[in-house]
Amino acid sequence: xxxxxxxxxxxxxxxxxxxxxxxxxxxxxxxxxxxxxxxxxxxxxxxxxxxxxxxxxxxxxxxxxxxxxxxxxxxxxxxxxxxxxxxxxxxxxxxxxxxxxxxxxxxxxx
Amino acid sequence: xxxxxxxxxxxxxxxxxxxxxxxxxxxxxxxxxxxxxxxxxxxxxxxxxxxxxxxxxxxxxxxxxxxxxxxxxxxxxxxxxxxxxxxxxxxxxxxxxxxxxxxxxxxxxxxxxxxxxxxxxxxxxxxxxxxxxxxxxxxxxxxxxxxxxxxxxxxxxxxxxxxxxxxxxxxxxxxxxxxxxxxxxxxxxxxxxxxx
Numbered sequence: 001x002x003x004x005x006x007x008x009x010x011x012x013x014x015x016x017x018x019x020x021x022x023x024x025x026x027x028x029x030x031x032x033x034x035x036x037x038x039x040x041x042x043x044x045x046x047x048x049x050x051x052x053x054x055x056x057x058x059x060x061x062x063x064x065x066x067x068x069x070x071x072x073x074x075x076x077x078x079x080x081x082x083x084x085x086x087x088x089x090x091x092x093x094x095x096x097x098x099x100x101x102x103x104x105x106x107x108x109x110x
Numbered sequence: 111x112x113x114x115x116x117x118x119x120x121x122x123x124x125x126x127x128x129x130x131x132x133x134x135x136x137x138x139x140x141x142x143x144x145x146x147x148x149x150x151x152x153x154x155x156x157x158x159x160x161x162x163x164x165x166x167x168x169x170x171x172x173x174x175x176x177x178x179x180x181x182x183x184x185x186x187x188x189x190x191x192x193x194x195x196x197x198x199x200x201x202x203x204x205x206x207x208x209x210x211x212x213x214x215x216x217x218x219x220x221x222x223x224x225x226x227x228x229x230x231x232x233x234x235x236x237x238x239x240x241x242x243x244x245x246x247x248x249x250x251x252x253x254x255x256x257x258x259x260x261x262x263x264x265x266x267x268x269x270x271x272x273x274x275x276x277x278x279x280x281x282x283x284x285x286x287x288x289x290x291x292x293x294x295x296x297x298x299x300x301x302x303x304x305x306x
Contacts, residue, residue: 058301
């Protein structure tokens with residue numbers, strides 16, 4: 001959508017914008033459905049590891065929909081993807097730190 | 111002196127500078143919330159027992175807030191789409207809706223917080239409440255910040271539409287990126303704190 005940010009106001013992309021609006025509505029309905037699914041699954045009282053996996057999986061799907069369609073990441077420029085790739089690599093390292101800490105003692109005692 | 115590349119695209123990046131700026135800022139925000147999520151994981155896996163979120167927190171209210179925030183993301187993107195269609199009146203309706211939904215989110219959060227405080231459930235009570243207040247408090251501040259910027263574009267900042275509509279549209283898009291990020295953070299906070 002960044003392709004549209006300058007010249008779309010001339011009218012050539014009016015049809016494109018109409019298509020995007022339909023996508024926004026579809027994504028909204030999908031997000032509502034996934035929210036209901038998230039709450040419904042939590043009421044089943046699954047085992048903690050499975051509950052965490054399922055809840056995070058649904059959250060990742062919802063987050064991806066927001067990022068791809070509302071934040072227009074599905075059609076962005078390469079530089080934005082490069083910035084995000086770097087961010088994601090640091091984010092993964094950050095999330096790995098507590099996990100590594102947790103398993104640190106486990107491996108020592110084996 | 112005019113700020114360069116607010117409307118025209120840089121040849122080397124193919125982007126206006128505002129968009130690069132907001133994405134770099136969002137990258138720093140990912141690390142800020144990432145550090146707090148990592149702290150949450152560390153505290154949780156290190157605790158001998160951990161309460162389910164719904165033993166302390168109100169899931170129906172949080173579900174309502176999730177719906178409110180997702181709806182506000184839709185109105186935000188529709189506000190931008192209205193500008194792309196050159197419909198300024200529609201933009202103001204959608205942007206006004208986004209601000210109002212943000213306000214609804216904060217009011218619901220106020221009721222949640224005041225209920226906890228009334229029961230004596232404070233950040234000092236236990237680790238769960240400490241991380242709950244820290245994460246939702248920081249997120250709430252982001253909602254307030256996003257609302258302030260959106261209110262500016264709805265009100266006095268909208269004068270730019272008359273003189274430079276493309277620049278104004280770009281600015282609304284950038285403010286929208288921040289607002290969607292705030293929504294995205296809540297999408298992860300909701301199951302993490304309330305449902306697990």
